[in-house]
Amino acid sequence: MARSSRPRRFHLALNAALLPLAITTLLAYVGAVLWSIRISFSTSRMLPKDDWVGFMQFERLFNTDRWMVSLQHMGILAVVYIGGVLVLGTLMAIFIDQRIKGESWFRTIFLYPFAMSFVVTGLIWQWLFNPGLGLQHAFRELGWESFTFDWTTRQDLVIYAVGLAMVWQGSGTTMAIILAALRGVDEEQWKAARLEGVSKPRYYFSIVLPQIGPAFATSFVLLAVALVRTFDVVAIMTHGGPGDASEVPAKFIIDHLFERNNIALASAASVVMLITVFTVLTPMLYWRSKVQARLEAGH
Numbered sequence: 001m002a003r004s005s006r007p008r009r010f011h012l013a014l015n016a017a018l019l020p021l022a023i024t025t026l027l028a029y030v031g032a033v034l035w036s037i038r039i040s041f042s043t044s045r046m047l048p049k050d051d052w053v054g055f056m057q058f059e060r061l062f063n064t065d066r067w068m069v070s071l072q073h074m075g076i077l078a079v080v081y082i083g084g085v086l087v088l089g090t091l092m093a094i095f096i097d098q099r100i101k102g103e104s105w106f107r108t109i110f111l112y113p114f115a116m117s118f119v120v121t122g123l124i125w126q127w128l129f130n131p132g133l134g135l136q137h138a139f140r141e142l143g144w145e146s147f148t149f150d151w152t153t154r155q156d157l158v159i160y161a162v163g164l165a166m167v168w169q170g171s172g173t174t175m176a177i178i179l180a181a182l183r184g185v186d187e188e189q190w191k192a193a194r195l196e197g198v199s200k201p202r203y204y205f206s207i208v209l210p211q212i213g214p215a216f217a218t219s220f221v222l223l224a225v226a227l228v229r230t231f232d233v234v235a236i237m238t239h240g241g242p243g244d245a246s247e248v249p250a251k252f253i254i255d256h257l258f259e260r261n262n263i264a265l266a267s268a269a270s271v272v273m274l275i276t277v278f279t280v281l282t283p284m285l286y287w288r289s290k291v292q293a294r295l296e297a298g299h
Helices: 001-041 055-063 065-096 103-115 117-128 134-140 158-182 188-195 200-228 232-236 247-260 261-299
Strands: none
Touching: 001 261, 055 065, 055 261, 065 103, 065 158, 065 247, 103 158, 103 232, 117 158, 117 232, 158 200, 158 232, 188 200, 200 261, 232 247, 247 261
């Protein structure tokens, strides 16, 4: 009896120790979300107001050209960033999965950009795209007078420059996730496939990759959350310009919250992004759990 009661007392003490953290999390995160939702239905400017105007702020939000442009840019970044990272990260993982020499060095090189913050990433790519200091200037000094790499000064290309910087920064994480999943695949499958005359590329893309769907789902969720939170790299690289050519929702929210003193409109935009995240991620997480359960049942 004494022995069986000790683990129970231990778990009770552990739960009691975690209780303040749980309460803090509940108040800090859930409370902040509920507060933002309430403020979005008010006319609050610099300070909160306890009035109620219904959906006026949401109507105003979707009648704001800058907000609509930022949503369009987020759609472009979703294709460039999420698509680019998934493709590049998968290719890097397959490359390392070949048991190459110097594997640890390649893993370090591929993961190194992730160790940098988006602020540092923005500074690096701001310099690279600078026509007077970056790659364009360097190549022209070498005699390539027609070489251009000035995307951050062009309204039609600046959002793709931001996406390229984000792909460079985020591919290493996806590589690590996919590589971990690849290392969990039974190597006997490759021996059987090789006897059937299956090539290595076909083996990966027809046999292996369909088995690691949960890893892709995890990567997609992480990338989608990072996309919605995109602010630092834009603020550093382009400041949302030229004009509003690289405006994104997070920058719209931060600008209206701290610079334009319109916390009601900023809160309405935050609520819209919260709903968007739940709408996109909930089916993905449900599908991931189903696939994971099917794979575990198969084993």
